[in-house]
Amino acid sequence: MIDNPLPPGSTIGILGGGQLGRMLSVAASRLGLRTHIYNDAPGAPAFDVAAETAVGAYDDLEAVARFSERVDVLTCEFENVPAMALEAAGRTACLFPPVKSFEVAQDRLAEKDFISGLGIAVAPYAPVATLADLKDAILRVPPPALLKTRRFGYDGKGQAGIHTICGAESAWESIGEAPSILEGMVAFEREVSVIVVRSHDGSMRYYDLVENVHKGGILDTSTVPANITSALEKEAQAIAGNIAEALGHVGVLAVEMFQTGGASPSLFVNEIAPRVHNSGHWTQDACLVSQFENHIRAICGWPLGDVTRHSDAVMTNLIGDDVDAWRQDAAEPCAALHLYGKSEARPGRKMGHVTRIAPKA
Numbered sequence: 325m326i327d328n329p330l331p332p333g334s335t336i337g338i339l340g341g342g343q344l345g346r347m348l349s350v351a352a353s354r355l356g357l358r359t360h361i362y363n364d365a366p367g368a369p370a371f372d373v374a375a376e377t378a379v380g381a382y383d384d385l386e387a388v389a390r391f392s393e394r395v396d397v398l399t400c401e402f403e404n405v406p407a408m409a410l411e412a413a414g415r416t417a418c419l420f421p422p423v424k425s426f427e428v429a430q431d432r433l434a435e436k437d438f439i440s441g442l443g444i445a446v447a448p449y450a451p452v453a454t455l456a457d458l459k460d461a462i463l464r465v466p467p468p469a470l471l472k473t474r475r476f477g478y479d480g481k482g483q484a485g486i487h488t489i490c491g492a493e494s495a496w497e498s499i500g501e502a503p504s505i506l507e508g509m510v511a512f513e514r515e516v517s518v519i520v521v522r523s524h525d526g527s528m529r530y531y532d533l534v535e536n537v538h539k540g541g542i543l544d545t546s547t548v549p550a551n552i553t554s555a556l557e558k559e560a561q562a563i564a565g566n567i568a569e570a571l572g573h574v575g576v577l578a579v580e581m582f583q584t585g586g587a588s589p590s591l592f593v594n595e596i597a598p599r600v601h602n603s604g605h606w607t608q609d610a611c612l613v614s615q616f617e618n619h620i621r622a623i624c625g626w627p628l629g630d631v632t633r634h635s636d637a638v639m640t641n642l643i644g645d646d647v648d649a650w651r652q653d654a655a656e657p658c659a660a661l662h663l664y665g666k667s668e669a670r671p672g673r674k675m676g677h678v679t680r681i682a683p684k685a
């Protein structure tokens with residue numbers, strides 16, 4: 325717990341040096357705060373914009389501890405920081421969000437159990453540790469279904485579709501026989517997410533609900549406003565708030581959901597991210613205070629900033645060689661270009677994003 329807001333000039337330690345760390349660092353600097361960034365490889369995107377940097381493995385607990393001794397507060401820009409590193413870092417500096425948020429988000433089974441335990445709807449699921457478990461689970465969660473590894477899955481990685489009961493063996497093999505969950509496919513009409521920020525005193529602010537379109541498992545566009553009723557938007561925000569509260573979360577939490585269609589649309593939580601999220605990048609250009617700044621404010625014990633949206637927005641990710649169009653993107657009116665400073669545009673790699681804004685309809 326931080327009793328008093330950390331004053332400008334304080335140093336925020338960030339575990340992880342990707343684009344999220346980079347944008348957190350830029351937001352911190354706008355408030356007169358410094359960042360010290362730890363990453364497991366040199367040349368990280370966030371290193372270009374940090375006051376101090378450190379390179380070390382995440383399981384080098386001594387290096388992590390040395391890093392955390394030099395900062396006033398700690399946060400992470402990715403959820404898969406090993407539990408031991410979080411613990412080592414948290415011994416010398418306060419860590420926000422709390423370890424609990426990471427424990428839940430790192431393991432799809434813990435995540436589903438936690439969320440459904442709060443009475444919130446999730447897709448039908450069953451734990452899978454062996455092929456025999458999977459064959460058994462298919463009877464309870466019939467195809468079409470997805471086999472998802474419990475850990476280290478992101479952007480659709482670590483997943484295999486099961487379309488008939490004969491598909492068990494090949495799916496099990498394709499995810500490397502790793503501990504998993506079998507999850508029923510939700511016939512959703514749209515994917516939405518809530519970006520909520522929670523402060524030390526438990527107060528929360530919600531950004532407007534955003535509608536997301538994925539291509540090949542990777543986020544392609546995020547659009548606000550989402551094409552959803554205000555009653556359903558309030559319900560989605562209440563769900564996200566319940567989860568943040570139950571975790572004792574401090575900072576930004578992203579909650580991804582499926583919305584089914586028909587006469588009585590419903591929401592199913594897909595997953596949570598205890599950090600700033602790609603589906604919240606639009607807040608940089610369409611809100612007074614972005615998700616990045618509000619995460620920094622929350623972890624530093626500052627008052628939360630205004631989340632009001634002043635414009636409609638569509639954020640488009642620049643994946644792989646999409647980034648080659650940077651000149652056209654830079655010249656486009658009402659478009660804000662964000663590039664992450666990555667030198668090599670590999671397929672599937674997030675290189676930047678463009679947010680196109682328009683006056684609120």
Ligand code: AMP
Pocket residue numbers: 447470477478479480481507508509510511512515538541594595
């Ligand atoms: P995830 O890694 O769980 O976020 O999954 C990546 C994407 O796969 C999601 O954004 C959805 O488009 C799709 N997906 C994941 N789980 C399901 C599900 N249970 N039903 C339908 N589509 C899904």
